[in-house]
Amino acid sequence: MSEGVLHAGAGHAVHHADYLEEPKGLWSWLTTVDHKRIGLMYMWSVLFFFLVGGIFALLIRLELLTPKQTIMDAETYNRVFTLHGAIMTFLVIIPAIPAALGNFALPLLLGAKDVAFPRLNLASLYVYWTGAAMAVATLALGGVDTGWTFYTPYSTTTGGGVTLMVLAAFVLGFSSIFTGVNFIATIHKLRAPGMGWFEMPLFCWGMYATALIQILATPVLGITLLLIVMERVLGVGIFDPQLGGDPVLFQHFFWFYSHPAVYIMILPAMAVISEVIPTFSKKTIFGYKAIAFSSVAIALLGFLVWAHHMFVAGMSLFAGAIFSFLTFFIAIPSAIKVFNWIATMWRGSISLEAPMLYAISFLLIFTIGGLTGLFLAALSTDVHLHDTYFVVSHFHYVMAGSNLIALLAGMHYWWPKMYGRLYNKKLAAISCALIFIGFNMTFLPQFVLGSRGMPRRYFNYLPQFQDLHVASTIGSWVLAAGLFLTAAYLLASFRQPKGMAANPWGGRTLEWETTSPPTTHNFEGQPVLQHGPYDYRPEPAPVGVKELAH
Amino acid sequence: MNWFRDFLLPRGASTHVGEMDGLFMFITWLTVFFFFFNGALILYAVRRWRRRSNKEVTPHITHDTRLELVWSLIPLAVVMLIFLWGFKGYVKAWVVPNDAMEIIATGKKWVWEFEYPDGTRTLNDLHVPVNRPVKLVLTSEDVIHSFYIPEFRLKRDAIPGRYTELWFTATEPGIAQVYCTEYCGKGHSDMLARIFVDTPEQYETFLREGDEQVQKMPLKDLGRLVWENKGCATCHSLDGTRGQGPSWKGIWNQRHRGADGKEHLVDADYIRQSILMPQAMVVQGYEPIMPTYQGLLREREILGLIEFIKELQ
Amino acid sequence: MSTAVPSAHAHAEGGHTPFLQHHFREMSQQFDAAKIGMWLFLVTEVLLFGGLFVGYGIMHARHPEAFMAAHHHLDKTMGALNTVVLLISSFTMVLSVWAAQTSRKKLLILFLLLTLACAGTFMVVKYFEYSHKFHEGLLPGKYYSHKGDTVPGQFLFFSFYFMMTGLHGIHVLLGMAAIAWLVWRAARGHFSSAYYAPVEITGLYWHLVDLIWIYLFPLMYLIS
Amino acid sequence: MTHANEHAHPVTSPKTYGLVLLALLVLTVITVQASYFDFGPWNTVVALIIASAKGSLVALFFMHLRHDKFNAVIFVGGLLFLAIFLIWTLFDISTRQTVLPSNLKTPVEEFPGAPLGGPVRPSTGQPRGMPAQ
Numbered sequence A: 001m002s003e004g005v006l007h008a009g010a011g012h013a014v015h016h017a018d019y020l021e022e023p024k025g026l027w028s029w030l031t032t033v034d035h036k037r038i039g040l041m042y043m044w045s046v047l048f049f050f051l052v053g054g055i056f057a058l059l060i061r062l063e064l065l066t067p068k069q070t071i072m073d074a075e076t077y078n079r080v081f082t083l084h085g086a087i088m089t090f091l092v093i094i095p096a097i098p099a100a101l102g103n104f105a106l107p108l109l110l111g112a113k114d115v116a117f118p119r120l121n122l123a124s125l126y127v128y129w130t131g132a133a134m135a136v137a138t139l140a141l142g143g144v145d146t147g148w149t150f151y152t153p154y155s156t157t158t159g160g161g162v163t164l165m166v167l168a169a170f171v172l173g174f175s176s177i178f179t180g181v182n183f184i185a186t187i188h189k190l191r192a193p194g195m196g197w198f199e200m201p202l203f204c205w206g207m208y209a210t211a212l213i214q215i216l217a218t219p220v221l222g223i224t225l226l227l228i229v230m231e232r233v234l235g236v237g238i239f240d241p242q243l244g245g246d247p248v249l250f251q252h253f254f255w256f257y258s259h260p261a262v263y264i265m266i267l268p269a270m271a272v273i274s275e276v277i278p279t280f281s282k283k284t285i286f287g288y289k290a291i292a293f294s295s296v297a298i299a300l301l302g303f304l305v306w307a308h309h310m311f312v313a314g315m316s317l318f319a320g321a322i323f324s325f326l327t328f329f330i331a332i333p334s335a336i337k338v339f340n341w342i343a344t345m346w347r348g349s350i351s352l353e354a355p356m357l358y359a360i361s362f363l364l365i366f367t368i369g370g371l372t373g374l375f376l377a378a379l380s381t382d383v384h385l386h387d388t389y390f391v392v393s394h395f396h397y398v399m400a401g402s403n404l405i406a407l408l409a410g411m412h413y414w415w416p417k418m419y420g421r422l423y424n425k426k427l428a429a430i431s432c433a434l435i436f437i438g439f440n441m442t443f444l445p446q447f448v449l450g451s452r453g454m455p456r457r458y459f460n461y462l463p464q465f466q467d468l469h470v471a472s473t474i475g476s477w478v479l480a481a482g483l484f485l486t487a488a489y490l491l492a493s494f495r496q497p498k499g500m501a502a503n504p505w506g507g508r509t510l511e512w513e514t515t516s517p518p519t520t521h522n523f524e525g526q527p528v529l530q531h532g533p534y535d536y537r538p539e540p541a542p543v544g545v546k547e548l549a550h
Numbered sequence B: 001m002n003w004f005r006d007f008l009l010p011r012g013a014s015t016h017v018g019e020m021d022g023l024f025m026f027i028t029w030l031t032v033f034f035f036f037f038n039g040a041l042i043l044y045a046v047r048r049w050r051r052r053s054n055k056e057v058t059p060h061i062t063h064d065t066r067l068e069l070v071w072s073l074i075p076l077a078v079v080m081l082i083f084l085w086g087f088k089g090y091v092k093a094w095v096v097p098n099d100a101m102e103i104i105a106t107g108k109k110w111v112w113e114f115e116y117p118d119g120t121r122t123l124n125d126l127h128v129p130v131n132r133p134v135k136l137v138l139t140s141e142d143v144i145h146s147f148y149i150p151e152f153r154l155k156r157d158a159i160p161g162r163y164t165e166l167w168f169t170a171t172e173p174g175i176a177q178v179y180c181t182e183y184c185g186k187g188h189s190d191m192l193a194r195i196f197v198d199t200p201e202q203y204e205t206f207l208r209e210g211d212e213q214v215q216k217m218p219l220k221d222l223g224r225l226v227w228e229n230k231g232c233a234t235c236h237s238l239d240g241t242r243g244q245g246p247s248w249k250g251i252w253n254q255r256h257r258g259a260d261g262k263e264h265l266v267d268a269d270y271i272r273q274s275i276l277m278p279q280a281m282v283v284q285g286y287e288p289i290m291p292t293y294q295g296l297l298r299e300r301e302i303l304g305l306i307e308f309i310k311e312l313q
Numbered sequence C: 001m002s003t004a005v006p007s008a009h010a011h012a013e014g015g016h017t018p019f020l021q022h023h024f025r026e027m028s029q030q031f032d033a034a035k036i037g038m039w040l041f042l043v044t045e046v047l048l049f050g051g052l053f054v055g056y057g058i059m060h061a062r063h064p065e066a067f068m069a070a071h072h073h074l075d076k077t078m079g080a081l082n083t084v085v086l087l088i089s090s091f092t093m094v095l096s097v098w099a100a101q102t103s104r105k106k107l108l109i110l111f112l113l114l115t116l117a118c119a120g121t122f123m124v125v126k127y128f129e130y131s132h133k134f135h136e137g138l139l140p141g142k143y144y145s146h147k148g149d150t151v152p153g154q155f156l157f158f159s160f161y162f163m164m165t166g167l168h169g170i171h172v173l174l175g176m177a178a179i180a181w182l183v184w185r186a187a188r189g190h191f192s193s194a195y196y197a198p199v200e201i202t203g204l205y206w207h208l209v210d211l212i213w214i215y216l217f218p219l220m221y222l223i224s
Numbered sequence D: 001m002t003h004a005n006e007h008a009h010p011v012t013s014p015k016t017y018g019l020v021l022l023a024l025l026v027l028t029v030i031t032v033q034a035s036y037f038d039f040g041p042w043n044t045v046v047a048l049i050i051a052s053a054k055g056s057l058v059a060l061f062f063m064h065l066r067h068d069k070f071n072a073v074i075f076v077g078g079l080l081f082l083a084i085f086l087i088w089t090l091f092d093i094s095t096r097q098t099v100l101p102s103n104l105k106t107p108v109e110e111f112p113g114a115p116l117g118g119p120v121r122p123s124t125g126q127p128r129g130m131p132a133q
Ligand code: HEA
Pocket: A149, A262, A263, A265, A266, A308, A309, A310, A327, A328, A330, A331, A334, A335, A338, A366, A367, A369, A370, A371, A373, A374, A376, A377, A378, A382, A385, A386, A387, A391, A394, A395, A398, A399, A403, B034, B074, B075, B076, B078, B079
C-alpha cells in the first residue's frame, strides 16, 4: 500500500478530524458548503444515474438480440433509448468529471480552501437533484419518445412527458452553468500564492476550458428548450413549418449547444488523464503549454463546427463545406494531446496501478473514438454513415469509452484522498481488463453494423444484421460485469480502516500535500507553491506547505 | 484487401460508390494504423520503462517544439486531404445532372410514397431504370424522415414544408433496400422501402401494368404482398393485436360499428370503400388517420386484399 | 450572486468588515471574484436572450411583410416611455452604487427606492400594454385571434413579442426582488466603502436588463 | 495581476453619470424620430447602430467597463460568441437554394397552417396552429 509513497506529506503533529467526519450527521451533509462533500455527493448521484442509464442500456441491448420484438414493444423501446440517452448525457456525463471530481479536486490542486462561491456550489447540486427528479418524473407521464436530440417537429407533436423532460434538461443546464461560473472565478482568484497560470496543474486548465463551454453554450440550450415548451404550449411557430417556421433551425439551436457539449464531456476526461499519466510515469508532463492551450483551443474551436451533425438535414452545400472544413481542425489539438501523453510515458518510470491502467485504456479507446469522428466529419462518408450505428459507436467510444473510463481513472486516482482508503488492486486490474474487453466487444461490431447500413434508433432490423447485434449484446454483459465488479470492490474498500498516507502515488501536485482525507479547510494554513506541478527532479527546493502570515 | 471492404460495406450499386468507398477505406486504414501505432508505443514504453524501484529518477524533459510540430503538422496534412476528398464526393452527389428523371418521394408516418413523371404512384416500392440518372425530390407530410439507400451510399432528410433532393444513377439491376434514418416515432424502424432497379424493358412494363409479380400472383397472395409492401402492415395486424388500425383477423362478414354509431357489414364493398375513402366510415375507437389509397392500388390489388382478408378467419 | 453574507467562519482581520468569507484571503479578492462571477452570469444571460434575438432575426427576414404589418399594433409612445423609465432607473441604480462607494447610507437607500419605483412604473406600463393586446386578441401562436388582418402570419411576430418581453419582464421582477433585498440590508447598515459588492453586482445585473431593453425597443417597436 | 481594479475602485462622479443619462435620453429621441424616416433596407441597421451606441454607454459608464478591462473581455467575448451563433447559422439559412418539384401545381403557401382566420391544419384536421397530437 505504501509502495508508492515518496514523502509522507507535511507531517503535522496536530490531528484534525477530516472533512468526512466533521461535522457529523446527514443534515450537515445536506447543508454543507464544503467543495469536497459537494463533490462526493455529486459523484454518488452521478454513479447512481450511471447505474440507471446502464440498466436501460442493457435493456436496449437485450431487445436488439433478435431482429423482431424480444422483450418490449416498439413504443417502450423508443422511450428506453431516449431515457438512456438523456440520462447518460444530462445526468451522468456532463456533471461526471467537472461536478464530481472537479469539485473535489480543483480547490485542492489550486491550494485553495474552497471554490469561489461555495453556496452557489451547493445550489448547483440541489438544482441538479431537482432536474434529475423532474427527468425521472417523466416516467409517470408516460415517458418521452423523442430521442435525446428532441428534434422538431416530432418533439413538438408527440405526446407524453416531453415538456417536463425538456424543462428538466433546462434546469440541469443551470446546475452546469453554476459549476462553470464557480470554476472560472475560482481559477482566476483563488490560486495559491506563487501559482502562475503555467504552474497550475493541467487538470485546472481542462476545467477552465470546460467551464468556458458551460458558460457560453448552455444558455443557448436553455432558450432552445424553452422554445420547444413554447411551441408545445402556445404553438409559437418558430420551428413548425405549418406555421411558417423552420424545423431545421431547431437543429442549429440544438447543436450550437450540443456539439460544444461533447467537449464538456471530453475535456475533463483529458484533464484527468493529464494528471494520472505524469504521476504514474514519475516524469514531468511533456509539452505542458501545448496541452494547456490545446484544451482551450478545443473549447473555442468546438463552437464553430456544430452543423456537422446536419450534413444531410437539408443544409446548403456552402454551409456543409464550411462546417466540415472547420471540424477537421479539432483533430489537431486532440492529436497533440494524445502524442504528448505518450511522450510523457517515454523514458518514465511507469507503474501500472489501476488509474494508469484506465488511462492507457483511455488512450487506446480515444484514438479509435476520435479517428472515427473523421469519417463523420468528411462530407461524402458522413452521407453514408449519418444516423447509423457507426455514429452510435463513435459516440460511445468517446463518451462511454473515453469519458467514463477517465472518470474511473480519476476515481481510482483520488479515492485514497477522498476516503483515506485503498481498494483491492488486483480486482481493480481485473475489472479494468474486463471493461476494456467488454467495451470493445460491445461497440466494435457496431461500427461494422453502421457501415453496412444499419440505421440507429431501430426497434426492428433486418435479419442480416443479427450476428453483429448478438456479439454486441454479449459484449455489453462483459462490460456490465466489469463495472459491477468495480462498484463491488470500491464499496468493499469502506470495510478497511482509514490509513492512507498523504501521498500514496508520489504525486507532485498540491492535493498530495495535505492529509488523506483532508481536513475541512483542506490545508493547514495557506500553501505556497515552490515548484511546478510535475517536477519530479530529486533536487528542487523542498515542497512546501508553508504558513502564510495573514 | 477487397475482402475487408466487402466485410465493412454493403454491395455498391450506384455511381456515388467509388468516391465514398475510397475515402472510407482510407480513413479505416488510418484508424487501424494509429490504433496499433499508439498501442505499440504504449506497450513498448510500459515494458521498457516499467517501474522497478521507487528510487528511479526520470529525465526532466519539458517539451520539444520540433517533435510537437511534427505531430501537429502531419495530422493537419492528413485531415486536409480527407476534407478535400470528402468534399469532392459530396459536390458530385449534390449537383443533379440536367437530364435526370424526376420522381417525387413523400415520407409520412410510416410509408414512402413515390410519384413518377407520368403520374403513376407507388407505395414503398420504387422502380427506376438502370443507368439513368434519377432525381428524387423529397418531402414529408408530418415529421422529418430520411431517405437512406446504403447500397447507393446516399441519404437525405425529407422535411415537412420544404423540398430536398437526391440523385443517383443505379448501375446494377436488382433490389436495393431503403431505410428511414431520421427517427419518426413508433414505426420508424418499419418505414422501409425498396428500390427496384429495372432494365429499360422491365421499367416500361412496370409503368404499363405494375410489377410482373402483381400480374401473375394468385389473388390471395397478392393481397398478402400488398399488406406487407404498401404499408397496411404498419397499422393492421393479422393476429388480432390492435395496432394503429383494427386487426384484420376475423373481420370478414362481421358487423362493425362506425364512429357515427351505425353498423356496417364488412363485405367486399365495405373493404373497397375503407381503402379508397377511409374517412367515409371510421371504425369506432380509432383515429381517422388511415390514408386514402385512391390511385395507389391497382384494381387487381384491391381484389387481392379482399380475398386475403376473407381468408383471415 | 450570493457571495457576501456574513458566514460562520468569517473573521475580521486587518481592519476589514465582517463580510470576508473564510476562503478568501482579503476583501479585494472576494470583491473581484464576485464581480467575475456576476459578469460570467451576465454572459449567460446575453446568450440566453441572444437565442431569441437570433430566432427573431431569422423569422423576420423570412416573413418581412407579416412582421411589418404586425408591429403596427404596438404603441411607440408606450415603448419609448418605458425606455426612458428604464434608462432613468439605470441612472439611479448607478448612483446608489456611488452612494455605497462613498458610504452615504441615506442616499443609498433613497436611490435604491427610486430604482424600485422606476422598475414598478415599467411593469405598470407593461401591464397596460399587455392587457390591451390581450383584449385585441394579439396573442402568441395559436391563441392569436385578431380580427381584420390582411397579411397572414402576424401571430409569429406576437409569439416573439411575448416571449422576449415576457422573459425580459421576468428579469425585471427578479431585479426588483434583488433591489428590495439590498434596501433591507442597506437599512441595516451593511454597506459602506469597505463592503458594497452586493450593490455593485446587483447594479450590473440591473444594467444588463436595461441593456437588453435598449435592443428590444427598436427591434419590436420601431423596425419598419 | 490581470485586473485593473485590483487596488483602487475608482469612483465616478454623479455628474458624469448625469451626462451619460442625458446622452442616452437624446439617443432615444433620435431613434424614435429616425423610425419615421425611410432609409430603405438600412432602417434596421440605423436602429441597431443607435441601440449599440446606447448599449456601449451603459456598459462603459454604468457598468464600469471603462475601468474594468478584465470583465470587459468576458463581456465582449460573450457577444462574440453570440455573433458566431448568428453568422454561422446564416451560413446555412442564407445560402439555401429552393428546391421545387417541376410539376408543382399549386404555389407554396406562406402559412399553410395558419392564415388569417380559424380553420384547420390540413394533415390532421385539427384547428389551425395547434400542435398536432
Ligand atoms: C465526448 C464526446 C465526443 C467527442 C470528444 C467527439 C469528437 C469528435 N466528433 Fe463526435 N459525436 C459525439 C460525441 C463526441 N464526438 C456524439 C454524442 C455524437 C452524436 C450525437 C447524436 O446524434 O446523438 C457525435 C457525432 C459526430 C458527428 C455527426 C455524425 C452524424 O450524425 O452524421 C461528427 C461529424 O463530424 C463528429 C465528429 C467528431 C470529431 C471530428 C471529433 C474530434 O474531436 C475527434 C478528435 C480526435 C482525434 C482525431 C483522435 C486523436 C488523434 C490522434 C490519435 C492522432 C492522429 C490523428 C490524425 C492523423 C488526424 N461526431
